[in-house]
Amino acid sequence: MAKLKADWLKEAQDLGLDVTSKNTVDEIKAAIEGADSPEVTKTESKETPEAEESFTKAGRRSKKGQEEAEEKAEKIARQQGELDEAEVSDDDEEEVKKGPAPKVRPRIERRSKRYQTAAEQVDKTKTYELPAAVELAQATSTVKFDASVELHVKLNVEPKKADQNIRGSIVLPHGTGRSVNIAVLADEDDMKKAKTAGADLTNADTLMKQLEDQSEEFDVLVAQPQMMSKLGKYAKYLGPKGLMPNPKSGTVTQDVAKAVTELKAGRVEYRVDRYGIVHVGIGKVSFKKSQIEDNVRALVKALRDARPNSIKNEYMDSMVISTSMGPSIKISVERKN
Numbered sequence: 593m594a595k596l597k598a599d600w601l602k603e604a605q606d607l608g609l610d611v612t613s614k615n616t617v618d619e620i621k622a623a624i625e626g627a628d629s630p631e632v633t634k635t636e637s638k639e640t641p642e643a644e645e646s647f648t649k650a651g652r653r654s655k656k657g658q659e660e661a662e663e664k665a666e667k668i669a670r671q672q673g674e675l676d677e678a679e680v681s682d683d684d685e686e687e688v689k690k691g692p693a694p695k696v697r698p699r700i701e702r703r704s705k706r707y708q709t710a711a712e713q714v715d716k717t718k719t720y721e722l723p724a725a726v727e728l729a730q731a732t733s734t735v736k737f738d739a740s741v742e743l744h745v746k747l748n749v750e751p752k753k754a755d756q757n758i759r760g761s762i763v764l765p766h767g768t769g770r771s772v773n774i775a776v777l778a779d780e781d782d783m784k785k786a787k788t789a790g791a792d793l794t795n796a797d798t799l800m801k802q803l804e805d806q807s808e809e810f811d812v813l814v815a816q817p818q819m820m821s822k823l824g825k826y827a828k829y830l831g832p833k834g835l836m837p838n839p840k841s842g843t844v845t846q847d848v849a850k851a852v853t854e855l856k857a858g859r860v861e862y863r864v865d866r867y868g869i870v871h872v873g874i875g876k877v878s879f880k881k882s883q884i885e886d887n888v889r890a891l892v893k894a895l896r897d898a899r900p901n902s903i904k905n906e907y908m909d910s911m912v913i914s915t916s917m918g919p920s921i922k923i924s925v926e927r928k929n
Contacts, residue, residue, distance in 0.1 A: 706734040711919040719922045726884045728921055729913050730877050739877045739916035740770070741884055743891060745870045746909040755900045758870065759863040761842045762894040766883040767858025769876035774855055775799050775810035777819045778848045785849040786814070790856045808835065814843045814851045862891065870895065877915055888913070888923075 601612075601620055609623045700708060710732040720728065726741075733739045749756040775793035776786040787794040793810055802808045803826045813830070815823060815837040823830065823837070830836040837843040841861040845851050862872050874887040892911075899907050914920040 710734050714919050714921055719924045721924055722885055722888060725913050725921045725923045726881050729915050733877045733915040733918050735917050740873045741875045741877060741915055743872050743874045743888055744912045745895060747864060747868045747870065748906060748909050749864060749868050749903065751864050751866055751868055755902055757864065758898050759840050760894060760898055761859055761861045762891060763854050763857055763859040764874060764887045765890055766875065766879065766887055768860060768873050769879060772812055772855055773810045774852055775813045776848050776852065777815040782816065782848050786852050789849040789852040791852045812843060812855055813837050814848050816846055816848060817844055820844065
């Protein structure tokens with residue numbers, strides 16, 4: 593039975609010959625006879641006969657697409673760590689290799705010798721009672737100036753919740769030992785009262801010029817509620833610096849003279865950071881031990897009074913006292929649910 597053109601075409605494609613249905617039967621036969629001659633071998637293809645046959649049937653474009661798909665799948669597997677080491681080429685191994693991890697000295701070894709000597713006096717595994725902690729903090733101050741004494745209290749709160757964003761102010765019994773420059777923005781009569789109370793800057797024009805030039809010369813800004821509209825355009829500058837007046841901190845009030853008096857007497861603002869920790873300066877190393885203890889107790893009482901009703905578990909988690917550039921000392925916390 594005579595072969596049809598389709599049969600000759602299929603036989604030629606099976607042999608990997610470049611023929612199509614456009615070629616005549618004679619041309620296809622001639623191509624097959626030439627392929628069967630000793631001068632032409634099938635080893636010219638880089639693929640195995642089985643692979644060549646499958647790709648020929650699918651078409652040259654399908655072969656390229658399959659190769660690209662395999663490369664993409666291999667790349668994804670390598671990124672996910674699922675590729676076996678035997679399947680990773682030498683070039684890939686060079687890309688995966690990383691240098692040795694850098695050797696980092698412990699933090700204490702990177703401190704100064706004076707600090708290390710002071711830190712040796714503190715038992716990190718021990719929790720001290722308040723009098724002993726204050727005495728040790730004063731003894732381990734390593735700086736040559738009158739260092740500040742700071743109290744750090746970790747609260748079990750979630751600051752992102754409005755009722756647990758602990759914030760307020762308190763007048764410490766013995767002050768902070770730090771001089772505070774106070775600026776006031778109020779009505780003319782109240783400006784005079786504020787100046788009498790000890791305010792450092794009571795000229796509205798000078799204050800506005802300093803804000804315009806971003807060259808403020810004050811540590812605290814007190815304002816009356818009706819004057820807050822004048823500070824609106826400076827909010828983006830004052831806010832990040834912690835200078836924007838706020839009712840919760842007592843710096844937005846009608847009685848600016850009283851606010852100035854309290855600030856000069858040692859009123860401090862406390863507020864939890866995003867980790868739920870309150871950081872407050874409570875005095876100087878030159879203070880008497882009893883004065884620092886009184887300030888600590890006053891601050892702790894204020895924090896306990898500000899406890900939200902939504903807190904059902906332990907409120908205060910831990911407490912630490914330290915001096916400027918000095919080691920930290922754990923203080924025992926009186927547990928009150």
